[in-house]
Amino acid sequence: KNQVEQSPQSLIILEGKNCTLQCNYTVSPFSNLRWYKQDTGRGPVSLTIMTFSENTKSNGRYTATLDADTKQSSLHITASQLSDSASYICVVSRGLIYNNNDMRFGAGTRLTVKP
Amino acid sequence: NAGVTQTPKFQVLKTGQSMTLQCAQDMNHEYMSWYRQDPGMGLRLIHYSVGAGITDQGEVPNGYNVSRSTTEDFPLRLLSAAPSQTSVYFCASSFLGTSGTTYEQYFGPGTRLTVT
Numbered sequence: 001k002n003q004v005e006q007s008p009q010s011l012i013i014l015e016g017k018n019c020t021l022q023c024n025y026t027v028s029p030f031s032n033l034r035w036y037k038q039d040t041g042r043g044p045v046s047l048t049i050m051t052f053s054e055n056t057k058s059n060g061r062y063t064a065t066l067d068a069d070t071k072q073s074s075l076h077i078t079a080s081q082l083s084d085s086a087s088y089i090c091v092v093s094r095g096l097i098y099n100n101n102d103m104r105f106g107a108g109t110r111l112t113v114k115p
Numbered sequence: 116n117a118g119v120t121q122t123p124k125f126q127v128l129k130t131g132q133s134m135t136l137q138c139a140q141d142m143n144h145e146y147m148s149w150y151r152q153d154p155g156m157g158l159r160l161i162h163y164s165v166g167a168g169i170t171d172q173g174e175v176p177n178g179y180n181v182s183r184s185t186t187e188d189f190p191l192r193l194l195s196a197a198p199s200q201t202s203v204y205f206c207a208s209s210f211l212g213t214s215g216t217t218y219e220q221y222f223g224p225g226t227r228l229t230v231t
Contacts, residue, residue: 004157034220043119043205043222044158089157105157 003027004092004106012112017080021109023073023090031102035064035075036089038108044089047075080113087111116141119223121206127229128196136191136226138206146209146218147189148173149181151202152225158205164189196230203227 004025013019025033032051036044048057048064050073056065061084063076077084090106122137140147148163150173160173164183178200180192189208193200206223 041225043207043224045222046220049219091157103160105159107155107157 003104004090006088006090006106006109008109009107010110010112012114013080015080015082015113015115018076018078019080019111021075021077021088021111023075023106025071025073025090025092025104027092027094027104029094030068030071031093033064033066033073033093034091035062035073036091038087038089040086047088077111082113082115085111085113118142119206119208119221121204121223121226123226124224125227127231128193129231130196130198132196134193134196136193136204136206136228138189138191138223139187140208140221141187142208142210142221143186144208144210144221145186147183148207148209149179149189149191150205150207151175152205153202161191161204198230201228201230
């Protein structure tokens with residue numbers, strides 16, 4: 001079973017609408033949680049990084065929240081644009097010291113924004 | 116800066132053939148990694164390096180070799196390609212962020228490999 005579960009798998013919304021993507025994890029101990037945006041045919045690009053002491057972080061129209069007690073995170077996108085169409089990937093790292101082997105990737109949510 | 120570059124962008128191999136996926140970064144990052152991305156699954160770590168001359172295995176290392184002779188380059192070698200290695204491969208480089216506790220990671224554009 002994947003230690004990082006994302007929902008929904010895919011989502012279609014109209015341009016200008018808001019949406020929220022979910023990430024639940026079982027990774028322990030927790031170090032940080034990242035959200036990436038991956039355009040089709042491109043590599044992932046970092047949107048936000050949150051440690052256990054942060055419960056919200058914004059990057060323009062993207063706002064990520066973290067509840068370390070319930071092990072849940074969400075990514076809220078406001079006033080969606082066509083360019084928001086992409087996959088959004090949740091990544092959770094464990095431990096206090098970075099180790100490439102300690103990052104667990106979710107399968108992603110595929111967002112399509114229609115005009 | 117060009118960032119993280121990968122070549123080729125697409126490749127088709129026959130079962131049993133060998134090849135090397137190239138990865139280079141010009142940001143002087145210590146950490147470099149190779150991942151594979153398969154449909155419906157998260158990225159999985161193949162191999163990684165914490166500096167020139169140092170490499171280690173990730174979650175799915177079988178069938179792949181790496182070396183890191185310079186800070187800039189981190190090639191991934193497929194020794195004898197198998198259909199199960201059909202995937203999209205991403206190289207990434209990382210550095211310690213200003214917080215001192217989290218690493219910023221940059222991904223290359225990927226190589227789409229098909230093994231027939």
